[in-house]
Amino acid sequence: MDFVQNEEPNVKKPIIIAAMQDMGNVGSIVVNFINDSLRTKTFRIAKTPYPTYVVDNGGYIDLPDESWEYKYTDDLIVFGGGKGQPQSNSELNALCQDVIDIAKKYSAKFIYTLGGFHTNKPLDNVPKTYITTTAIELTKQMEKLKVSTTPQKSIITGFNGLILGFAKKNQIHGIGMYGEINEPEIPQYRAAISIIKTIEKLTYRKLGDTSQLETMAQEIERKFKN
Numbered sequence: 336m337d338f339v340q341n342e343e344p345n346v347k348k349p350i351i352i353a354a355m356q357d358m359g360n361v362g363s364i365v366v367n368f369i370n371d372s373l374r375t376k377t378f379r380i381a382k383t384p385y386p387t388y389v390v391d392n393g394g395y396i397d398l399p400d401e402s403w404e405y406k407y408t409d410d411l412i413v414f415g416g417g418k419g420q421p422q423s424n425s426e427l428n429a430l431c432q433d434v435i436d437i438a439k440k441y442s443a444k445f446i447y448t449l450g451g452f453h454t455n456k457p458l459d460n461v462p463k464t465y466i467t468t469t470a471i472e473l474t475k476q477m478e479k480l481k482v483s484t485t486p487q488k489s490i491i492t493g494f495n496g497l498i499l500g501f502a503k504k505n506q507i508h509g510i511g512m513y514g515e516i517n518e519p520e521i522p523q524y525r526a527a528i529s530i531i532k533t534i535e536k537l538t539y540r541k542l543g544d545t546s547q548l549e550t551m552a553q554e555i556e557r558k559f560k561n
Contacts, residue, residue, distance in 0.1 A: 362495050383421060451526060456515075
């Protein structure tokens with residue numbers, strides 16, 4: 336994994352929101368929304384040195400753009416979004432460690448990650464967001480804010496779970512937020528909206544108008560019904 340630093344962000348003890356594409360594209364939808372809404376600025380880029388696949392366009396191939404950006408604004412650092420995740424454990428570990436190194440460099444207070452929570456129960460267009468944290472004491476604090484914790488023991492794979500392990504190992508507070516989804520193969524905009532509202536509740540910070548995400552959710556639902 337290669338890292339390119341373009342500038343030094345002017346941030347003081349920021350929170351970090353870090354998530355990558357996952358089930359229902361939830362991680363990417365939320366990160367891309369925050370970046371667009373808050374007009375964040377890129378300061379660092381992570382790139383895979385070699386392609387892990389190629390795209391066949393029907394007779395000719397293209398190389399994928401396997402890179403992910405660190406962006407910042409007003410004591411907030413946002414990492415990830417875009418498409419895909421590293422395909423090898425070594426690259427995934429290197430990426431998680433780099434997020435931790437950035438957190439330490441700028442004295443980040445928290446790392447938030449997020450993604451989809453697959454469930455078979457009917458959601459009726461009102462998915463819940465479940466949280467899990469890096470310490471039981473922190474979970475107890477979150478429960479006082481009337482947020483729901485993950486309902487059972489499970490394994491969280493990929494960047495959106497592993498980054499919490501790296502945070503815990505490095506004594507950094509971490510919170511994972513996972514929105515309920517029924518269909519992992521379809522972009523889940525309502526789960527993203529639920530997570531955005533949960534982030535706002537936990538950080539006391541407005542992230543923007545989610546009405547466009549609601550419209551996109553309705554369009555997806557119409558296509559799915561047809």
